[in-house]
Amino acid sequence: MEGLFDQELIGMVRSRFPRAERDFNGRKRAFLDNGTGTLVVGRAAEEEARARVDHSANVSGIFDESRGADEVIHEGRAAVADLLNAPSPEDIVSGESATSLMFSLSYAIGKGLTGEKNVVATDYEHYANLSPWLELERRGLVEEVRLAGIKGDGALDLSHLGSLVDGKTCVVSASAASNVLGTKTDLKSVGRLAREAGAYFVVDAVHHIAHGPMDVQALDCDFLVFSGYKFFSPHGSFMYGRKECLEELKPYKVKPAPVHPPDSWEWGTRDQAKFAAIKGAVDHHVWLAEQVGGEFRGKFAGYRGRRKALKVALTAVEEYEKGVSRAMLEGVGGVPGLNQMPHVKVYGITDPGRVDERDPTFSFEVEGVPQDEVVRRLWIDHAIALRAEDFYSRVHDVYERPKLIRASFVQYNTLEEAEGLLRALAEKKV
Incomplete structure (x- = not known):
């Protein structure tokens, strides 16, 4: 192909x-x-510019600019949900950056910890997927952060990772691919280890998102984070969260903010233009599918429409x-x-x-x-x-x-x- x-x-x-x-x-x-x-x-830039002019007002108003902002945000969530094959657009949280989303997630998980648990990650992580967990260790909320090693050929040592996961592991977090080595992670194997331990399974897809399809349902992950600017869109990041996890965890928020996800996870006033932009990047890939789709006739029977x-x-x-x-x-x-x-x-x-x-x-x-x-x-x-x-x-x-x-x-x-x-x-x- x-x-x-x-x-x-x-x-x-x-x-x-x-x-x-x-x-x-x-x-x-x-x-x-x-x-x-x-x-x-180009499509992402055009959609972003249109949203900044036509839908510049804050959400939840009765006038056109505000209603347009509501619609743009909903359409952006739906586009990301389709990109990740998430069950619902309401499983998609936006953020300023992948780093900020990972810190928000670690803080929410840390609220329920008292120092006996551990976190398992890898030696080829971006620090956006390490520092939030190391901060829990620094604050005494987890006993330690354990890092699985890299083999001599640059592949992740899955056996070592498996030996680090135990009954006290509360989070297993791994990159879909190393942003330096290019090595892909066998996420399904990592996810099985997390499931067996009863731990949250977190995926950092920032580097890999432009290089192949991601399917949160097939991975059975609890959270997955990526950045728009690594997917042909301007800055701004997004996180998939399993519905039950988004509901049971309590992120930091200001008192008047919504109490239900995904809004409860989003800090401050959202930038609706980044939702428009990411939809534009998704639209580009729909166009690309039209150019190559004949070669895939009869394949991917479990997917429909834009997905x-x-x-x-x-x-x-x-x-x-x-x-x-x-x-x-x-x-x-x-x-x-x-x-x-x-x-x-x-x-x-x-x-x-x-x-x-x-x-x-x-x-x-x-x-x-x-x-x-x-x-x-x-x-x-x-x-x-x-x-x-x-x-x-x-x-x-x-x-x-x-x-x-x-x-x-x-x-x-x-x-x-x-x-x-x-x-x-x-x-x-x-």
């Missing part, structure tokens, strides 16, 4: 992103900083990106892959036969060249946009690397862009 994204379709996809076709110093730019934030699809369209579109994206990952690892256009360059050290899974286990996110170092200099030369000489940071990930603590260079690909990136990066690295033109 990688062939679904032929040159014509890639061109059509790129045309829907106003910033995808840009030049720098007379060169066609390759935007490979998607792990930090994707480009915004099926999103499953189709993101499955097609996932298959296309496997081809990009394979090209990055084994080479393309006569240029060797990352794992064939002795002067380049890649962190994470490097076996081209295991692209099913990773997102197209590649963190690396170039021997003898400072990371910031590599980034600068790739931009100035090759118009390749990426960066070197710690990316707020615990991976850098584990590997004792202050920063790594990261190239991250999404649906509008091309094999030609992958080849351009590989060629610059192979010819040591950095």
Whole structure:
């Protein structure tokens, strides 16, 4: 199915992103900083702008601008519910950022804890999914936060994680994929461990949300968080919460605020434009499904309407990106892959036969060249946009690397862009 994204379709996809076709110093730019934030699809930007002008009033009024705001919020919740295959739009909570939502969740869970329990997470988490739990430990509300290790090949050590979960585990929280290594987590296996322990199962889907379909019912998770700006939309984040969990937990809120979820979980005045924007990003994927849908005829029988369209579109994206990952690892256009360059050290899974286990996110170092200099030369000489940071990930603590260079690909990136990066690295033109 990688062939679904032929040159014509890639061109059509790129045309829907106003910033995808840009030049720098007379060169066609390759935007490979998607792990930090994707480009915004035109439909999302248009819907956001319309909401800011036409539906700018606060909710619950009887006049047009306010009624429009109510409608925009409802439609945005419904779009996110369909994206995640959540049972109801009322299971969707909005927030300023994934970090703020995770802290809100940890505070709510912490209200019922007295220090005997533990939390289990992993060594490749973003700190947005670590610091909220470590804060519970600091305050004495949990005994400890236990972290499952990373294997030598960059995969999560599931056996180690299983050994950490016990009868006192109250939360098991894991990323759907590492934002540094690109490694995907076997969430169903992690979820089973959480269920057996009677613990909340929390998924950080921020990095993975653009790379494949997510289904909270299939995962049987209690909470799942992602950010709009990692899904071709402006800033703003969303959390799925199992209905019973949203109702039984008591988040911090001001006294006059609503007492029933999802409103009780949302702090302050909501920005309805971000609901409009995320619906625009979802609409883009419905369009994408129309372009590739014939290849999936008869599949995904358990899905209907927009939910099926999103499953189709993101499955097609996932298959296309496997081809990009394979090209990055084994080479393309006569240029060797990352794992064939002795002067380049890649962190994470490097076996081209295991692209099913990773997102197209590649963190690396170039021997003898400072990371910031590599980034600068790739931009100035090759118009390749990426960066070197710690990316707020615990991976850098584990590997004792202050920063790594990261190239991250999404649906509008091309094999030609992958080849351009590989060629610059192979010819040591950095």
